[in-house]
Amino acid sequence: xxxxxxxxxxxxxxxxxxxxxxxxNNVPSMEAKIAKELDVKxxxxxxxxxxxxxxFVGYTSNNQQGYAAFKLNENGDYVFDILxxxxxxxSRARDIYNDSHISYWIVLNNNKDLNxxxxxxxxxxxxxxxxxxxxxxxxxxxxxxxxxxxxxTGEYNFYDNKGNLIK
Numbered sequence: 001x002x003x004x005x006x007x008x009x010x011x012x013x014x015x016x017x018x019x020x021x022x023x024x025n026n027v028p029s030m031e032a033k034i035a036k037e038l039d040v041k042x043x044x045x046x047x048x049x050x051x052x053x054x055x056f057v058g059y060t061s062n063n064q065q066g067y068a069a070f071k072l073n074e075n076g077d078y079v080f081d082i083l084x085x086x087x088x089x090x091s092r093a094r095d096i097y098n099d100s101h102i103s104y105w106i107v108l109n110n111n112k113d114l115n116x117x118x119x120x121x122x123x124x125x126x127x128x129x130x131x132x133x134x135x136x137x138x139x140x141x142x143x144x145x146x147x148x149x150x151x152x153t154g155e156y157n158f159y160d161n162k163g164n165l166i167k
Contacts, residue, residue, distance in 0.1 A: 023077035024070050027057075030078075034059050034068050037083045047142045051104060054081070058108055058142035065108055067142060069101055093158050093166045100147065107143040109136055115161040117143060124151040 024030045027045050035043040040061050048057040053072040058065065066085040070078035082101060086108060089097040095111040107117055117134040134143050148154075158166040 023073070023075075023079055025078055030057055030068065030070065031059070033080050034083060035061065037068075037080075038085075046140045047138050049142055049144045051144045051146065054102070054104065056101075056104070056106060056142055056144050058140060060140065065097070065110055065140065067099070067106055067108055092156070096158055096166070098156075103147045103149075105145040105147055107134075107145075108140070109138075109143065110140045111158075111166065112139045113160040114139065114158055114166060116159040116163075117145075117156065118159065119145060119154055119156040121148055121152050121154045123148070124153065 022033075024033050027048075031043045031045055034045075034057075035041065038061055043059050043061040045057045045059050048055055050056075055070045055072070055078050056067055057070070058067050064085055064087075066083065066089075068083045069081040071081045073079050084099055084101075084106075086097045089099040089108070091097055093111065093114075095109070096114060097108045099106050099108075105119075114136050117136060119132045119134075121130045121132065123129070130148075132145060134145065136143060160166055
């Protein structure tokens with residue numbers, strides 16, 4: 001009888017800790033989570049952007065760059081969603097990497113010459129074309145674009161402050 005009295009509270013503590021969703025609402029807690037996922041001692045967040053229900057953060061660790069996404073839950077807190085390292089992303093130009101997650105296009109920049117991202121979108125439905133332009137102000141930095149809905153093709157280019165294409 002005494003053993004079962006002791007086991008019940010321990011079991012309740014274990015169950016409640018397993019169902020607890022850890023939240024990450026500030027930079028130190030996000031850095032700690034990313035470091036744990038990467039199995040490294042230290043991570044530095046260099047930029048973040050809130051888009052929709054997501055907070056995307058760019059990070060560096062051991063001369064490696066990447067991003068993490070944290071999703072806003074029903075309580076208004078951020079929970080960990082995904083982590084990507086640049087070696088798992090597409091390198092489009094010198095020190096510029098891009099990836100997509102859910103319905104967002106993510107560009108990580110560590111190129112001090114990058115000034116503008118231009119994305120030309122052609123909708124296959126015949127509704128016309130669209131050009132989206134993002135001015136880049138931070139290096140390193142993270143830029144986020146919402147992907148269009150429906151069927152489309154797109155071309156993106158990176159430009160320096162003189163308007164020259166970065167290859």
